[in-house]
Amino acid sequence: MAVALVTGGTRGIGKQIALTLAKNGYDIAINYRTENEELKNLKEQIEQENVKCLTVKGDVSIFEDCENFVKETVDNLGSIDVLVNNAGITKDMLIMRMKKEDFEQVIDVNLVGTFNVTKNVIPYMMKARSGNIVNISSVVGISGNAGQTNYSASKAGIIGFTKSLAKEVASRNIRVNAVAPGFIETSMTDSLKDEIKEEIAKNIPLKRMGKPEDVANVVKFLVSEDSSYITGQVINIDGGMLM
Numbered sequence: 001m002a003v004a005l006v007t008g009g010t011r012g013i014g015k016q017i018a019l020t021l022a023k024n025g026y027d028i029a030i031n032y033r034t035e036n037e038e039l040k041n042l043k044e045q046i047e048q049e050n051v052k053c054l055t056v057k058g059d060v061s062i063f064e065d066c067e068n069f070v071k072e073t074v075d076n077l078g079s080i081d082v083l084v085n086n087a088g089i090t091k092d093m094l095i096m097r098m099k100k101e102d103f104e105q106v107i108d109v110n111l112v113g114t115f116n117v118t119k120n121v122i123p124y125m126m127k128a129r130s131g132n133i134v135n136i137s138s139v140v141g142i143s144g145n146a147g148q149t150n151y152s153a154s155k156a157g158i159i160g161f162t163k164s165l166a167k168e169v170a171s172r173n174i175r176v177n178a179v180a181p182g183f184i185e186t187s188m189t190d191s192l193k194d195e196i197k198e199e200i201a202k203n204i205p206l207k208r209m210g211k212p213e214d215v216a217n218v219v220k221f222l223v224s225e226d227s228s229y230i231t232g233q234v235i236n237i238d239g240g241m242l243m
């Protein structure tokens with residue numbers, strides 16, 4: 001059975017990716033930082049799909065944590081065939097008010113975290129001579145966004161990382177792609193006022209915010225054989241916001 005490791009899988013987009021891949025027959029390892037009731041329910045939901053579900057604790061910004069939870073996954077599930085680097089945070093602020101720590105924290109989780117997990121997973125994929133990595137970037141990593149110098153820099157960094165790694169490991173039959181979601185309804189965007197959400201939706205060509213399923217379905221495609229000739233790409237999932 002193929003194994004997928006999803007970071008930050010306790011809620012939102014990561015949770016939906018874990019569920020969707022489970023429905024497609026993958027054994028799932030969910031990395032989490034904070035244990036919550038949702039995680040227990042998710043594990044039960046995944047196991048109802050007749051696949052295994054392992055939950056592995058660790059902060060992606062801490063290299064040793066990643067070393068440990070990657071090893072725990074391989075020890076328990078046998079391999080890692082798919083890695084989805086999903087864990088991410090925002091700390092939005094105009095640069096005039098942004099503290100150095102606010103910048104560093106976002107880079108540490110989103111970009112360095114992606115490196116930390118990938119660095120620990122890649123030796124197994126190299127040995128297996130196959131693998132699939134999907135990194136969750138963002139449209140603001142391409143377009144930029146006022147108030148998000150830290151976040152958009154981290155997400156732009158993920159795009160460069162994706163393309164460079166795709167070139168490094170293609171000869172070993174390892175594909176590396178990124179997705180760039182627009183506004184997706186999760187706890188990350190919950191704090192926006194309803195009027196602001198309506199205003200955002202008005203300016204999206206498809207006239208709605210996205211759902212975690214919209215992202216999970218593209219990730220499912222990117223890790224499947226249906227996309228076997230695609231690597232080093234960034235796919236926008238944004239209702240046409242950025243063309």
Ligand code: NDP
Nearest residue numbers: 008010012013033034059060087088138181183184186188
């Ligand atoms: P949520 O805030 O709903 O979920 C984020 C997840 O990441 C949580 O499970 C969180 O766990 C986990 N996480 C955060 N920091 C760490 C860490 N250091 N180590 C391990 N896990 C961590 O966000 P979304 O589901 O909306 O976002 C998922 C990804 O999609 C992110 O990378 C985000 O940047 C990206 N994205 C989201 C968009 C949106 O509109 N929602 C748009 C574009 C991109 P915990 O409970 O411990 O905080």
